[in-house]
Amino acid sequence: MRFFIGLDGGGSGSRAQAALADGARTAVLHGGPANVHSDPERALANIRELLERCLQAVADLAPQARRDGAVVVLGLAGASESNAAPMLRAALPWPELQVTGDLDITLAGALQGRAGIVAALGTGSVLARLREGQVQRIGGHGFVLGDEASGAWLGRQALSLALHMHDGLAPQGALGAQLWARFGTVTALLAFARDARPADFATLAPMVLAQDRGGCPQARAILDAACAYLQRAITLLQTGAPALPVVGCGGLGPVLLDRLGASVMPGLTRAEPLGSALDGALWLARSMPHTPNGQKP
Amino acid sequence: MRFFIGLDGGGSGSRAQAALADGARTAVLHGGPANVHSDPERALANIRELLERCLQAVADLAPQARRDGAVVVLGLAGASESNAAPMLRAALPWPELQVTGDLDITLAGALQGRAGIVAALGTGSVLARLREGQVQRIGGHGFVLGDEASGAWLGRQALSLALHMHDGLAPQGALGAQLWARFGTVTALLAFARDARPADFATLAPMVLAQDRGGCPQARAILDAACAYLQRAITLLQTGAPALPVVGCGGLGPVLLDRLGASVMPGLTRAEPLGSALDGALWLARSMPHTPNGQKP
Incomplete structure (x- = not known):
């Protein structure tokens, strides 16, 4: 089964949340700093740990969920400046994973696709x-x-x-x-x-x-x-x-x-903003085209 | 015999010059950085070395000159912020030594006591x-x-x-x-x-x-x-x-x-400025009251 994880990572801390296809959400989980520009190793470790905790939280909602059903969007401060996406995609065990900047998830959360x-x-x-x-x-x-x-x-x-x-x-x-x-x-x-x-x-x-x-x-x-x-x-x-x-x-x-x-x-x-930056990361994950078995579109 | 040493110390380098009572001057000597605020130990070492070279240069002009005849003025970037004067006076073997800021020697050099x-x-x-x-x-x-x-x-x-x-x-x-x-x-x-x-x-x-x-x-x-x-x-x-x-x-x-x-x-x-900041340090040294044998006025 397919489910979605959004992560909003910044220099002072990170937040992540998962949602099932039917809209049911896990609680917001908090993790350590994830500035891929200033400290990429620490960011990678904190993102890895936070995503694993999200997977466990999804299992509470839907015991049949597996890692390869996840669509993950990371919205990270410094992502566009650091060109960190290839490193993160290679290092993290998530077949469908997109890396984007903090502005992108802020926009996606506030507008959810509407013009503004x-x-x-x-x-x-x-x-x-x-x-x-x-x-x-x-x-x-x-x-x-x-x-x-x-x-x-x-x-x-x-x-x-x-x-x-x-x-x-x-x-x-x-x-x-x-x-x-x-x-x-x-x-x-x-x-x-x-x-x-x-x-x-x-x-x-x-x-x-x-x-x-x-x-x-x-x-x-x-x-x-x-x-x-x-x-x-x-x-x-x-x-x-x-x-x-x-x-x-x-x-x-x-x-x-x-x-x-x-x-x-x-x-x-x-x-009014329709949602937070974390909502935006989840919204982007839901908007990603479906590419089963980890194939890139 | 009395003589005067002025030193203009900054973050990228220092310059010093000595003058006898009759106005005869040594060449300008160049030394290392002397920012007493950001790196006091290095500043002290560079100032110490530059002043010793000044003393040697004075000896070429006037063989009877001795260390205890010197009146020394150090104009240092960061001097007023760092409160470095007591440290420098204690660490440097010069009985008459005054520490002042870079603005003070700039003013003294440009105006030499005139209003402006x-x-x-x-x-x-x-x-x-x-x-x-x-x-x-x-x-x-x-x-x-x-x-x-x-x-x-x-x-x-x-x-x-x-x-x-x-x-x-x-x-x-x-x-x-x-x-x-x-x-x-x-x-x-x-x-x-x-x-x-x-x-x-x-x-x-x-x-x-x-x-x-x-x-x-x-x-x-x-x-x-x-x-x-x-x-x-x-x-x-x-x-x-x-x-x-x-x-x-x-x-x-x-x-x-x-x-x-x-x-x-x-x-x-x-x-026009009457002189440089280095001239100002020398001018201030000449303006200091005479306190023989290292007595403070």
Whole structure:
């Protein structure tokens, strides 16, 4: 019998779930990090272990299930950059296994094949349009050069503002004052920035959002710049299409789209995501053509 | 007999020079890296060796010179952040030795005690005003959060522009086209950015300057943003003072001040630096109060 396993693997952990042909699902299982770009050996070990646990979970639902009935989709951060798919397919004992990027499963989960635009705004940022099976992507280039409007970007802008305030280049304001209350000295603030990963900068994003709601004009300016980027990207993705719904994903997607729609783009057509990235991996597994006995189509 | 040694130590190398009381100078001696913040043991070894070679060079000029006649000033990148002065004074066999930051010797060399504003723009950026012995500083906070208008900052802005051009967010232009001719693919460009240190980003700054001279509006926009930052900083440093001369140091200081004065601040009063950072270390050594027999004042 045929069944489906989706896996959503990232740098801080992985999740996987299996579904039978009739839609019955196992529980979501959690596993270790699976960044095939930065640590391929550890990723392989964690993916292998998580898939085996999925197989056991399926056996509880359907004792007749066997490994060769599984259709597996791995959605992995860094998959497209690392060209890891051949290595994973060779090393994992699953005859039908597809490797794809984290954006692909996010899109698949949010839209499940429908046309639309997804603004995935979390620690990083990427926007994409899905239409007639074609994906057009904007951003997703990482923190050093891109990830505009992401949580890490908001946090870094806030820290730069605090330094400008310290130097006298920016007027005193509530956001900067809150940051100085937290860090105390330039030395401490710069030490934080020197060691901070994007996820650490992103921990400051809620402070920017709260100060914007509280009326701080400098927090407002940072979020205005983020929304200006989103407006440009969404306008570009709408080009040539009948107005597509825009779906916000990630911790910041819904929040920033609310703000954008309320002030800058009042006509913005919103939609809720149909499912998570993990749902997207399962949806892609269900969408794969049937190739029995491990034959590739 | 009294003599003076100045040392300018940075992350990629060090230079030192000695001068007698009558002004006669030894040749400039070159030594290894001396970043006391990132690698204090190696910095100590390189400084120790370079100072001993200075002492030998002085002996060629004045055979009666002895170690206890030396007044030594070390100007070191990272000195203020690392609190390395007590360690260096304890470890080095020089009775009169002062440790200061790279900005201090840059200011001392450029202005030699006169009032003025220094715009030190190289791989990083910092501006400072010296007046009546007091220093007010803007910037110098490093590449992640600051160093606006520096070479590294210009290079990073250019790469972000190239990605925007690739995504369709920025129009086609000469600077972006030249960058894509160099890097070829998004993957290659992002690989460069992932591994690049600030000095690597700064290698792209001459391309931005050349494309600006060639009329590329996007290169112009990047340099306009850099000049806007410089204008704000210089205006702030002029506050409350009779118009002070502005001295450009580093590879980009004179270039960007030329551009700023030509278009944005036509009344800008310029001055040439009186000397280098190494000259500044020697000047500070000459300015130290005389404390014979190693007594501290």
